[in-house]
Amino acid sequence: MYNKSMKKVLSFDIDQTLNIAKTPIPDEIAVLLRDLLDYYEICPISGQKFDQFLIQIVNRLKDVNVTEQQLEHLHLFVAQGTQYYRYSATKHDWDQVYSYPLTDEQVAEVSKAIQQAAEELGYWEQDKVAEGDEIIENRLSQVTFSALGQKAGTEAKYAWDPDCKKREAIVARTKELAPAYEYEIGGTTSINAFIPGMNKVFGMTHLLEELGVAKEEVLYFGDMTQPGGNDYPVVQMGVDTITVRSHEDTAYALRGILAVTKK
Numbered sequence: 001m002y003n004k005s006m007k008k009v010l011s012f013d014i015d016q017t018l019n020i021a022k023t024p025i026p027d028e029i030a031v032l033l034r035d036l037l038d039y040y041e042i043c044p045i046s047g048q049k050f051d052q053f054l055i056q057i058v059n060r061l062k063d064v065n066v067t068e069q070q071l072e073h074l075h076l077f078v079a080q081g082t083q084y085y086r087y088s089a090t091k092h093d094w095d096q097v098y099s100y101p102l103t104d105e106q107v108a109e110v111s112k113a114i115q116q117a118a119e120e121l122g123y124w125e126q127d128k129v130a131e132g133d134e135i136i137e138n139r140l141s142q143v144t145f146s147a148l149g150q151k152a153g154t155e156a157k158y159a160w161d162p163d164c165k166k167r168e169a170i171v172a173r174t175k176e177l178a179p180a181y182e183y184e185i186g187g188t189t190s191i192n193a194f195i196p197g198m199n200k201v202f203g204m205t206h207l208l209e210e211l212g213v214a215k216e217e218v219l220y221f222g223d224m225t226q227p228g229g230n231d232y233p234v235v236q237m238g239v240d241t242i243t244v245r246s247h248e249d250t251a252y253a254l255r256g257i258l259a260v261t262k263k
């Protein structure tokens, strides 16, 4: 008999939940996700762009010989789920199911406010950013501030704001300058800005709708589940959540899930 407590969907934050922030997922996670695709719908939700989902997750799954049939159970909720991509084995490619982008005016307004706030506080560190890299990135459905740019080294990123205090200060000032937007702290150096409600609740709500599941059927993994963190909205929705410190914690939990599922 169907058991209501059974999970059908495993959903994941990416940075520091499935990987070391902004890097491809490690072998162990790739193998676990590949095997879990036989039993669950797998749904990463992250503020990152589509190309990063391919680099960090999809290409790594291909490295461990994921099949096209398995990929049809992988659902990419890009830019906090304001864009959704699904794999088609017949087309051998990804279909964009929906997308809700910001307007150019909104991008310009919020980018200006974040830059001004960071400059006022002395946290606009253009000199530390690699050539050709950028601090503020337009991710279509959101604008993302990454203090040291996208390509900075992991160690430098971890060291920049380990207690989130710099980003909390930037967010407080940016809210005064551009109050129409919502701001969330994520990753190691990032702030995401978006239209209120366009956070992981938006992504998770659409996930439930698109996959035709109840929230009780979803188990979510994230590292920023504290109030103000970018995984917190999912917790508030009442979705069962596992808080992890790193991809090692996630791998530990996934090994257990796989073991009991296979029985």
Ligand SMILES: [Mg+2]
Residues within 6 Å of the ligand: 013, 014, 015, 016, 017, 186, 187, 222, 223, 224
């Ligand atoms: Mg994270």
